[in-house]
Amino acid sequence: MTSGEDLIHRLTELATARFGPAAASLAAGDDLFDKLGIDSMQALDLLTDLEEAFGVEIPDYELQGVTTLAGLAEVIGRRR
Amino acid sequence: MLREPVPSAVSFDGATLSWHHAGACLEVSLHRAPLNEIGTESLRELEILARYLRGGAGGARAMIVSSSRPGFCAGADLRELYAGLVSRGRSRLGRWLPPGVARRLLRARIGGFIDRIHRVFDTLDRAPLPTIAAVHGVCFGGGFELALTMDRIVADRTARFCFPELRLGLVPGFGGIPRLERDVGNAVVRELLLTGRSLGARRAHEVGLASELVGRGEALAAARRAAEQLIRFEPRTVAAAKAFAKPVPAERLRRERALFCELVTRPGVLRALEAFVEDTSVRPYLPRAVGGA
Numbered sequence: 001m002t003s004g005e006d007l008i009h010r011l012t013e014l015a016t017a018r019f020g021p022a023a024a025s026l027a028a029g030d031d032l033f034d035k036l037g038i039d040s041m042q043a044l045d046l047l048t049d050l051e052e053a054f055g056v057e058i059p060d061y062e063l064q065g066v067t068t069l070a071g072l073a074e075v076i077g078r079r080r
Numbered sequence: 081m082l083r084e085p086v087p088s089a090v091s092f093d094g095a096t097l098s099w100h101h102a103g104a105c106l107e108v109s110l111h112r113a114p115l116n117e118i119g120t121e122s123l124r125e126l127e128i129l130a131r132y133l134r135g136g137a138g139g140a141r142a143m144i145v146s147s148s149r150p151g152f153c154a155g156a157d158l159r160e161l162y163a164g165l166v167s168r169g170r171s172r173l174g175r176w177l178p179p180g181v182a183r184r185l186l187r188a189r190i191g192g193f194i195d196r197i198h199r200v201f202d203t204l205d206r207a208p209l210p211t212i213a214a215v216h217g218v219c220f221g222g223g224f225e226l227a228l229t230m231d232r233i234v235a236d237r238t239a240r241f242c243f244p245e246l247r248l249g250l251v252p253g254f255g256g257i258p259r260l261e262r263d264v265g266n267a268v269v270r271e272l273l274l275t276g277r278s279l280g281a282r283r284a285h286e287v288g289l290a291s292e293l294v295g296r297g298e299a300l301a302a303a304r305r306a307a308e309q310l311i312r313f314e315p316r317t318v319a320a321a322k323a324f325a326k327p328v329p330a331e332r333l334r335r336e337r338a339l340f341c342e343l344v345t346r347p348g349v350l351r352a353l354e355a356f357v358e359d360t361s362v363r364p365y366l367p368r369a370v371g372g373a
Contacts, residue, residue, distance in 0.1 A: 041115075041150065044218065044240055044278070051280050052237065059277040060242075 007073040014049050015069070018042070028070040056080060090138045094125040099132075104311040105304070106140035106209075110147040118222045118254075119157030123196055130203040137209065141315055142307040145230060146214035146300045152239070153223025156254070162353040164189065165345075183345045191341050197222075197254050198337060204229040205259070205328055208319035210310040214303035215239045215290070220278070225256035228263065231322065234306065235281040235290035236299040242278035248352040253340030258332035264288055 008028050015023035019036045026035060038046070043063075050072065051057055056079040066072060091100040096112035108129060110116040118126075137143065147153060165186065204211065204226075213227040216236040224241050227233050243260075245252050251273070260269050268287045272279065285293040294302040310318070343349065 041218065045238065047278075048238055048240065048280050051282065057280070057283055059275060061275060061277055 004073060004077070007076060008069050010053065011050075011069045011072055011076075014053055015046070018046060018049060026069060028073070029068050031067045032069070033067055050076065054080065092125075092128065092132070094128070096122040096125050097129065099129065101138060101140060102304070104139070104141040105307045106137050106143040108143065108145045110145070110153060111149060113149065115151050115154035115218055116147055116149055116223060117154050117157040117159075118197075118226075119160040120193075122157070123193070123200065126200045127196065130200045133203055133207045137207070141209055141311040141318075143207065143209055143211045144214055144300070144303045144307055145211070145226070146303065147216070149217075151217025151223075152213070152215045152219040153226060154218050155221025155223050155225075155244070158248075158353055159357050161190075162350075162357045165350050165353060186345050187341050190344055191337075194253050194337055194340060198333065201225065201229045201255050202328060202333075205255075205326070206323075208322065209315070210307075210318060210322065212303045212306060212310075214299040215241075215281075216297065216299050218242075220244055221252065221256075222254045225252055225254035225259065228256060228259035231326065232291040232306065233284075233289060234292040234294060234299050234303045235284055236294050237281050237296050239281040239284065239290070239299070240278040241272070241284050241289060242276070243272050244276050246274065246276050248356065249346060249349040250343050251336065251339055253337065253344070255333050255336065257336050258329035260289075261332065262326070262329055 012024065012026060015026065015032070015036070019038060019042070023036060026032070032038060033043075047058060047060070047063065054076050056076060058075060058079060062075050062079075063072075066075060092098055096116070097108060097110050099106060099108040101107070112122060116122070132138070133143075211230040211232075213230040213233045214236075215227055215233055216238050217240070219227055219235075219239055220242045221244055224243060227241075243252050243256060251257065257269065257273065260272065264287050268289070271277070279287070279289070281290060281293055284290040292302055292306070
């Protein structure tokens with residue numbers, strides 16, 4: 001598994017823990033908001049989860065326009 | 081001058097907040113759905129709390145402010161603010177006023193609201209008893225400003241602190257900038273203010289904004305344990321130490337109020353508020369670009 005695939009795998013695990021089994025079947029390019037129906041508060045919770053899990057700090061503006069696991073993986077990859 | 085009535089009940093259950101005494105600690109809980117947005121009703125009940133504090137708070141020796149909602153507080157009630165702004169062109173008689181007159185009236189009306197908020201927040205800030213904000217989830221804008229009036233912030237891991245006002249073409253108006261300046265370095269103030277980003281609980285703890293970082297759902301319990309320690313000290317000594325260590329930045333507060341009132345009537349603010357209020361997407365708290373004021 002490449003580091004990118006590993007990141008996506010861990011992100012899927014985190015999303016599943018927070019949003020339930022529907023997140024387990026997400027593809028890397030799926031829109032999280034559309035597929036999971038998450039709202040802005042849940043998005044902030046996910047941001048906190050990401051910061052905790054990966055030991056990084058992610059300013060909100062880095063997430064501007066990021067709606068997919070692949071996009072999140074890219075943001076996290078830049079900050080590790 | 082009329083004397084303001086001092087609430088005598090040791091418990092209060094209002095539409096937006098409640099309080100009760102737990103031993104020597106006054107516990108205040110914010111409970112307005114969805115996220116304790118501060119509007120006129122919240123302000124009215126905060127004023128009742130402020131009067132209770134000025135009247136001695138029933139002998140309480142510590143105070144905790146927390147929230148029973150999914151977050152601490154999302155800030156000012158922007159829908160109410162927007163409604164006030166869109167009605168600015170009308171007089172009470174229903175006649176449209178010239179823009180200059182309407183703007184002055186609006187500035188006066190908003191200034192009145194801000195003055196009331198400042199009186200309440202100053203009372204919370206200066207209260208002689210030690211105060212703790214137990215924070216979880218969103219602590220944004222006016223909610224962050226409320227937390228900053230407390231002596232200590234206990235944050236659980238879900239807490240996020242943010243001044244999103246610049247997204248609306250505004251600055252914080254409830255005293256947040258001077259109080260944040262008092263607590264942390266100016267680089268952190270600028271980071272929060274100028275980017276509109278949120279700080280997670282861990283970073284808030286690292287920069288000294290939160291005095292304790294605890295696990296998810298543990299903030300209130302940790303605040304209670306801290307209060308148990310705080311109430312053991314001699315109250316007059318606590319009050320003297322607090323007044324010495326936590327001066328109220330009166331001049332900076334006055335200047336922030338003036339800046340807020342100057343900015344709030346700009347057309348760009350109305351456009352940004354309109355976009356927020358009429359946004360039907362599920363992401364109103366996520367960052368976005370707004371038109372210039």
